[in-house]
Amino acid sequence: MKIFNSYTNQIEEFISIHPRKVNMYVCGPTVYNYIHIGNARPVVFFDTVRRYLESLGYDVKFVSNFTDVDDKIIQKAIEENETELVISQKYINAFLDDLNALNCNTDYLQPKVTEYMKQIIEFIEDLIKNDFAYDVDGDVYFRVDKIKDYGKLSNRNIDDLISGSRVDINPKKESPLDFTLWKKTEVGINFDSPFSNGRPGWHTECVSMIDNIFHEQIDIHGGGMDLQFPHHENEIAQSKALHNHSLARYWMHNGRLSFKDEKMSKSLGNVVFVKDITDKMPLRYFLLSTHYRSPLNYDEESFSMYVKEWQKLEMAVKSLFLKLDLEKQYNDLIEIASPEILKEIDNFNLAMSDDFNTANAITSIQSLIKTINQSLRQKTNYNHLNQQLKAIMYMANILGLKIQLIPMNSEDRNLYEQWQSARSSKNFSLADELRLKLSQRGII
RNA sequence: GGACCCUUAGCCAAGCGGUAAGGCACGGGACUGCAACUCCCCCACCGCCGGUUCAAAUCCGGCAGGGUCCUCCA
Structure with missing residues (x-):
């Protein structure tokens, strides 16, 4: 199993910290709106990572958070005259609905910031105690220049960052690179702390949760490429400050999804919500059609290709199952022995083991679909069809x-x-009527 | 201003030094009560210009076009 590690910037053999066990964490959504198809990319991809690792025999502990304390949630709460809790709960539910529709496993730990406030505050206190953070009138900042390798993950050097830094000139900060750990605030939901009444900065929640849930360095930390800097860089800085390790052994970042060659983001308003895509499986297919580190462009034309491909896959499998079911020959306990089929599975696994090359893995699926369709129009023995x-x-x-197989x-x-x-x-005319019925029942 | 990435057929997309996978569309056949589906065949020298090499889509340099990050964003 090879994984491209953003931290070392190279492809590495994956070796889990504990044998046959993988601890992984993926940055989850800020729940102030429905997720769009760009948000769905990491969700689907890391779900696939989990599935594949499990198929290799790993026991995967998967954690992904909900950011339910954030300026945008507060703003939304004010706009809609609701509490932050109502807003975040609404979009958490919507998110879970989308996950189910996308066939993502939802059976994992989903910590919320509000549930980890105590731990987050303690984490910040520890940083202050160790001189990695400083309190200025109730705001707490992280002292970036105390971290030797700051910038390693995102491949940038501190000098460039300082010279390139713009806008944000905060006189309270010792250095423009320092980031907020705690923000004193009057507006919106806030929490008691030794520093002030306020709320935590975004960069601490993940580290603190990982700390409290896993109690050690984890195997994989994932998220979108845009989180690499500053979010993940800052997580690493905090982890180094308190634990002297880079938080995760393997950092994985998926490329962005664009819309008609333009950046898709909630702030630009050109978003396509997952909930508005009727065909969820084609969407999943589409999201996996390109290698996860490459950019992916969405437009109706290319998406419609994947709708077709999905239908082709679904139809071939359904026809195959129908044939076996009709003759009462379906047998899922069969052992795959055919060399050609084994070869195809092998190709599939090789692709997946090569840094999760789903694009090539799909090629194996397509190739198998073709031979299935060939088999279906010939007299092929049931044993082979079952395989x-x-x-x-x-x-x-x-x-x-x-793919639903309905007996x-x-x-x-x-x-x-x-x-x-x-x-x-x-x-x-009767035949057409009956055909329609069967199709409505999902049989053909 | 600084850092970086991408460019493969009409479209999507693999490849990462040994002579262009796959899919969709198109065209030509076959199958078919009609649809749909399916099957077979056909379809590119890899943005441009140089260089390195026995050998380059793959490495190096330049140019052109597109994009990302440095600020919230998956």
Whole structure:
């Protein structure tokens, strides 16, 4: 298993800290709005990472947070005349709905900032105690120049950052690079602390949660490329300050998604919400069609290609299952022994093991679809068909592409037979009617 | 102003020094009660100009075009 590590800027063999166990953390959403398809990219990708690692036999402890304390949430709460809690809960629920629709595993730890306030405050206190942070009139800042390798993750040097820094000239800060750990505030939700009444800066929550949940360096920390700087850089700085390690062994960053070659972001307002995409599986397919570190562009034309490809996959698998089910020959306990099928699975796994090259993994799926379709129009023995079905379901499952296989009940069977006999007796209007029914039941 | 990335057929997209995977669309066949689906065949010398090398889409330099970060953003 090879993973590109943003921290070292190279592809490395993945070795977990504890045998057969992977601790991973992915930066989650700030819950002030519905998620758009760009937000969905890391969500889907890291869900796929988890699935693949689990298929390799790792026990994966997956954690992803909810940022439920933030200026934007406060602003939204004021706009809608609601409490922050109501706002964040609403969008947390919406987020979980989207995850389910995208067939992402939602069974993982989802810590919220509000639930970790005590730990976050303690974390900041420790930083102050160790002289890595300083309190100015109730605001607390992190002293960046005390961290030797600051900039390593995002490949930049401190001098460039200082000379390039603009706008934000905060006289309270010792250095423009110092970042806020705690912000004294009167507006919106705020919390008691030894520093002041206020709320934590964004960069501390993840480190503090990781600290409290895992109690040690974790294996994988993931998130969008845009979080690399300053967010992840700052997480690393804090971790080095208190624990003298880089928080995670492997840092993984997915590339951004653009919309018609323009940046898609909530602030620009050109967003496509996940909830508004009717075809969620094609969306997942689309998000995995390009290697995760490459930029991905969304527009209706290219997305429609993936709708087609998805339908092709779904239809082939359904037809295959139907054939086996009709003859009562379906057997999911079968062992895959065919050399060609094993080879295809092998290719798939090789692609996935190569820094999660889902684009190439999909190629294996497409290739198997082709041979399935070929088999279906020939007389192929059931054993082989069962092997093909098992193989394609294995691949689809790792990519999280959910294909519903609906076994026929006696009524379905009856309909099917009537359809066939209507066809052979050339009663086409009846045949079409029955065909429609079967299709509505998801059988064909 | 500083840092950095990308450019492969009409479109999407692999490749990362050994002579262009795959998919969609198009075109030509086949199958078919009609649709849909499916199958077979066909479809590029890799932005441009130089250099390194026995060998370059792959390495180096320049140019052109596009994009990102340095500020909230997955």
